[in-house]
Amino acid sequence: MSRMPLGSLPQTSQGRVGGLVEKLTPGYFALVMASGIISIGLNLSGFRALSIALLVVCIVAYVALVVLNVWRFAGHRAAMIDDFRDPKRAFGFFTFVAGTNVLGTRIAAEGWHTATAWLLTMSFLVWLVLGYVIPWSAVLGRSERPVVALANGTWFIWVVASQSVAVSAATLEVVFHDARQSLAILAVFSWSVGVFLYAASAIIVSLRIMLYELDPKEFDPPYWVSMGAVAITVVAGARIVEMDSAPMVDATRGLIAGLSVVFWAFATWLIPVLVAAGVWRHFVRKVPLVYVPTLWSMIFPLGMYAVAGIYLGRADGLPIVEAIGSKWLWVAVTAWVIVFVAMVRSVSQALVVPRRPRS
Template identity: 70%
Template sequence: MHGRLTGIAGLTPGYFAGVMATGIVSIGAQLKGLVLLAGVLFWVALGFYAILVVLNVWRFVAYRDYVSDDFRDPARAFGFFTFIAATNVLGAALVGTGRTTLAAGLLTVSVLVWLVLGYVIPWTSVLGNQRRPMLDTANGTWFIWVVASQSIAVVAAGLEPVYHHLRNELAILAVFAWSVGVVLYAACAVFVALRVMLYPLEPRHLDPPYWVSMGAVAITIVAGARIVEMEDAPMIDVTRDLIAGLSVVFWAFATWLIPVLVAAGAWRHFIHRLPLRYVPTMWSLVFPLGMYSVAGIYLGRADRLPVV
């Protein structure tokens, strides 16, 4: 019992990445017509999500000091954004199977949490943190902030065909979240690049969350492709061509990143012989690969690019 309680106290904020990974593979299977596999993975993801919600609520109530420490730790705090992304990955899967009412509910929850955490986490972990310098704590988990933003755009765009009376509002939300995500990616990329260039980089530092740098681009592509497919609305009309073009650019960049990340993994595990063992952050590797596959499907369809 004591060990179980200790495990809950030390629960990693980014554990919802497991739901993200399972959910996106389910969506990819659904798009490829593998209905049975998609259904099984969806229910696994949903069960995983429910368990994590219960455990995290327990942790917030019973172990507030641990949670507070996580919010102040710039190397861990951005992992809380995985809750938003996981919620919307499930929402996107529900949209794909016609369960739009539940998807709309999940979107509402995620937007509210996003609006709060989007200001709280940068302040508690970085801006309001007395620790200086701060750049040496930047890592791949910072890109989860981008993933959370873009996941909102994906679900908002997916719900638009069903909620015609909210077309303008959903268009504004989708474009707003997509745009914020793009700017956040640029900011996170600068911080992480500076950390890599200015501070020693050891094999243990290049952990799986660095793959989120590619996954964040991939979900930006998915969100862009879904926005391009939305019906005419004032916000869509003025941004459709821009988003369509940038989505192709982002796809090229995401594709370019994959060999870089594979090489980094080889440098970490084969050259420096760092043991390959399971850690919770391993889920951060699965999600980007699944999202990249889904991004190619959506982008090729939206922009009529069979090669993608």
């Protein structure tokens, strides 16, 4: 009996799901990040029902992605290891840390502080491990040089992960009085690390843009994380400013408050630059605008900028900054709805098994 070619084997729905799991992008937790941060913004603005709806999406997406990543590790470990070694994809794993803390911060607003503490503990440990493993496996451990030629916008997700730890720690510092000193140290420590990581990532990514040819297809949505990383630095700073008195906080409160305003201004400046880059990519260079999972890395910065304005305006008494954040929130909501619908359509089409013609 002759063997049927592999390509002609009928593909079942289960096989398609397995194929999608194998190709699952490490940065898909950006869906959790985007949904969670917009839910936080809606909650801060008093839109309770919409906020709860986004919280439900955030929780469901988080659980589903954890299950899918465990499945991928068990059944497609080689593909996951390849991602760890790829400088263009490896930093996407930090979306798990950021997504975990965004979810934790949101559920803290519901009074679920113990769950937030457990999520912070887990994310902090993962952040520490990935912070040493990924730079080595994806950058320092590679024989190819120069590695800077492979840098892209996903590198800023490391910054976002660091600042998400600071936000979560600052959120819990006012609740767990016995752990106040430790949480204050953790918040200031991770905020400071995030600031220096942003400077390093910005230099490396800027060198990549200036020194090497840039294909329009490579200037993808994760470059928006360069703005989102600044915005979450603002939020983390504002939350630290609002923390109760502690030696680490008291020593840095004035510095962090001032720098947060500067970072907000820089994030605002970056928005027209990134919009212009998108126009160049899609309208000048004609790259098709279709759904890709990395679009969530664009929605998160939009929501993060809105929340940054709201938090900073309230923490530092800047009404105009709060007003800008409140208005921008609806830009983020609109973008989230568009991308979510596109994602549902894309996944549905990928799972549909074409009917075999009758003989």
